Amino acid sequence: MSYDVVIIGGGPSGLMAAIAAAENGAKTMLLEKGRKLGTKLAISGGGRCNVTNRLPEEEVIKHIPGNGKFLYSPFSVFNNYDIIDFFEGMGVGLKEEDHGRMFPVTNSAKTVVNALIGKLAELGVEVRMKTPVKAVHYDDTEHTIILDDGSKLNAASLVIAVGGKAVPHTGSTGDGYAWAKKAGHTITELYPTEVALTSDENFIQNKSLQGLSLRNVSLSVLNKKNKPLITHQMDMIFTHFGISGPAVLRCSQFAVKELMKGREEVPMLLDVLPDQHEDQMVHSILKSMEESPKKSIKNILKGIAPERLLDYLLERHKMDAEQKAATVAKETIRTIVHNLKHFQFTVNGTLPLKKAFVTGGGISIKEIVPKTMQSKLMHGLYFCGEILNIHGYTGGYNITSALVTGRLAGMNAAIEAVHNSGN
Numbered sequence: 001m002s003y004d005v006v007i008i009g010g011g012p013s014g015l016m017a018a019i020a021a022a023e024n025g026a027k028t029m030l031l032e033k034g035r036k037l038g039t040k041l042a043i044s045g046g047g048r049c050n051v052t053n054r055l056p057e058e059e060v061i062k063h064i065p066g067n068g069k070f071l072y073s074p075f076s077v078f079n080n081y082d083i084i085d086f087f088e089g090m091g092v093g094l095k096e097e098d099h100g101r102m103f104p105v106t107n108s109a110k111t112v113v114n115a116l117i118g119k120l121a122e123l124g125v126e127v128r129m130k131t132p133v134k135a136v137h138y139d140d141t142e143h144t145i146i147l148d149d150g151s152k153l154n155a156a157s158l159v160i161a162v163g164g165k166a167v168p169h170t171g172s173t174g175d176g177y178a179w180a181k182k183a184g185h186t187i188t189e190l191y192p193t194e195v196a197l198t199s200d201e202n203f204i205q206n207k208s209l210q211g212l213s214l215r216n217v218s219l220s221v222l223n224k225k226n227k228p229l230i231t232h233q234m235d236m237i238f239t240h241f242g243i244s245g246p247a248v249l250r251c252s253q254f255a256v257k258e259l260m261k262g263r264e265e266v267p268m269l270l271d272v273l274p275d276q277h278e279d280q281m282v283h284s285i286l287k288s289m290e291e292s293p294k295k296s297i298k299n300i301l302k303g304i305a306p307e308r309l310l311d312y313l314l315e316r317h318k319m320d321a322e323q324k325a326a327t328v329a330k331e332t333i334r335t336i337v338h339n340l341k342h343f344q345f346t347v348n349g350t351l352p353l354k355k356a357f358v359t360g361g362g363i364s365i366k367e368i369v370p371k372t373m374q375s376k377l378m379h380g381l382y383f384c385g386e387i388l389n390i391h392g393y394t395g396g397y398n399i400t401s402a403l404v405t406g407r408l409a410g411m412n413a414a415i416e417a418v419h420n421s422g423n
């Protein structure tokens with residue numbers, strides 16, 4: 001069978017590409033190896049489908065530290081506000097939550113995925129499920145797609161939308177990199193991003209702080225000169241292997257990039273009380289010590305930070321938690337407060353890519369035309385979504401990138417195919 005456009009992969013980028021191709025008059029086929037479409041899309045945002053983000057374009061790009069600037073050009077054609085209009089146009093009401101994150105008002109991922117499936121049907125896109133693509137062959141006029149059962153399809157334009165390698169049980173097993181290489185593309189080194197970090201610090205190994213969550217802390221990744229490379233103020237948690245939680249996920253790609261430079265360990269700096277001034281804290285603790293000299297130091301400090309962390313710090317400084325305030329040296333208080341504001345420790349790795357939310361690295365964006373998502377190296381070949389070397393924070397930014405690049409890939413794949421067929 002021959003098609004104007006064949007799209008491989010039924011994630012957000014492939015679904016959007018199929019819709020855009022069909023809207024532009026192409027005879028379109030979407031191939032998906034799994035039993036469902038949009039599996040990863042459906043589990044995003046804690047299973048409620050974080051379809052996009054409402055922040056201004058400039059902010060969205062800032063939240064995509066992995067080559068977000070590449071998206072300026074695609075955004076001039078289709079941006080996050082167009083995504084909102086697109087879903088609302090299909091009857092999917094969206095609501096804004098914290099940090100601009102957009103969700104369906106139903107709080108159900110099914111609403112989003114079903115609307116996309118309905119649109120494919122309305123536009124007459126052929127969809128084949130449980131159809132893994134095994135290989136692709138590029139030719140002068142048409143490309144050939146070889147399926148697992150050995151059967152073949154031909155396409156004037158081919159859109160590769162098979163995602164990265166993170167969470168492979170959703171179907172994204174990195175199949176597309178070999179097909180990109182075959183067309184001459186460069187795949188930059190792949191690494192986990194939006195991922196928990198591991199540490200061999202004593203307090204991690206002996207599980208002193210395991211399970212302790214900290215709210216609204218400021219976490220930084222430090223460079224070789226001990227200067228912050230990036231800082232995020234969010235929640236975090238100590239785990240049995242290291243650290244996790246929103247602030248850690250956001251910092252992770254910066255730590256990973258430092259480790260990739262050959263550093264064995266990367267220092268992290270934690271400010272447990274970022275909104276409080278160190279000297280004022282010391283002053284107020286010393287005051288309450290003066291007022292209540294018979295209170296234990298543990299009781300004096302109670303409430304300024306989580307008890308487990310305070311216990312740990314007192315122990316680390318070999319202090320008896322029951323020691324009376326009157327006998328505690330001022331310097332000790334300064335040290336404890338300094339530790340709360342400047343808690344430094346190292347990380348030495350991450351959980352594996354299969355446990356990361358997002359794949360870092362991918363097809364070099366230098367080899368892709370930003371306004372069309374077309375390969376610069378092969379006619380009739382388009383890429384979109386996480387397979388590209390573009391990666392952002394969770395919060396709708398990766399999905400925005402997938403939907404925007406998918407829109408452009410599908411639209412331009414159709415334009416090229418229909419134009420070449422002389423229709």
Ligand SMILES: Cc1cc2nc3c(=O)[nH]c(=O)nc-3n(C[C@H](O)[C@H](O)[C@H](O)COP(=O)(O)OP(=O)(O)OC[C@H]3O[C@@H](n4cnc5c(N)ncnc54)[C@H](O)[C@@H]3O)c2cc1C
Pocket residue numbers: 008009010011012013014031032033034037038039040041043044045046050131132133134161162163164166167170171172173174175176356357358384385386387393394395396397398399400402
């Ligand atoms: C748990 C989790 C939560 C997330 N939360 C967020 C979030 O809140 N915000 C955010 O922005 N991002 C989030 N992400 C990331 C986001 O979901 C992905 O970046 C996005 O889904 C990528 O879209 P994609 O279309 O490129 O690829 P995918 O969604 O990975 O889709 C690729 C599709 O291609 C199919 N496929 C693969 N190989 C073949 C083959 N050989 N033949 C046929 N089909 C094939 C796969 O089965 C899959 O359906 C999250 C990811 C995870 C894992």
